[in-house]
Amino acid sequence: MSERHDxxxxxxxxxxxxxxxxxxxxxxxxxxxxxxxxxxxxxxFRPDPEHVGSRRRSSWVSTAVVLGCVAAVIVLLGYINFRAPY
Structure with missing residues (x-):
């Protein structure tokens, strides 16, 4: 009965x-x-303009560092593959 009521x-x-x-x-x-x-x-409500610019700059720097590391790894793997004897 209680189940029907629920x-x-x-x-x-x-x-x-x-x-x-x-x-x-x-x-x-x-x-x-x-x-x-x-x-x-x-x-x-909004941050000071000086803080916004520094945050954008730091994001570009971090993006450049990541892309540079990826490029370095690709070049290193290509060099190792080129130097490896078959």
Missing amino acids: DEREFDLGWADSAEHKEPSARARMLAARWKDNPPGPVP
Whole structure:
């Protein structure tokens, strides 16, 4: 009997969304308690332009290093294959 009753029940999202009181999540309650005595400082939405340029430069440098290593391995394998006696 209870199995049939469970199949008939369905969670109604419209009913849940229309609730008058919604309890905040545990993380929201934790942050609210922490910020009550010590509120966070303002955080800019976008980073400073100087930080963006350095990040782009470092990504190009790392890409060049990886491609250089791949090229060096290809040349080394070709040299070893060329020098190997048959």
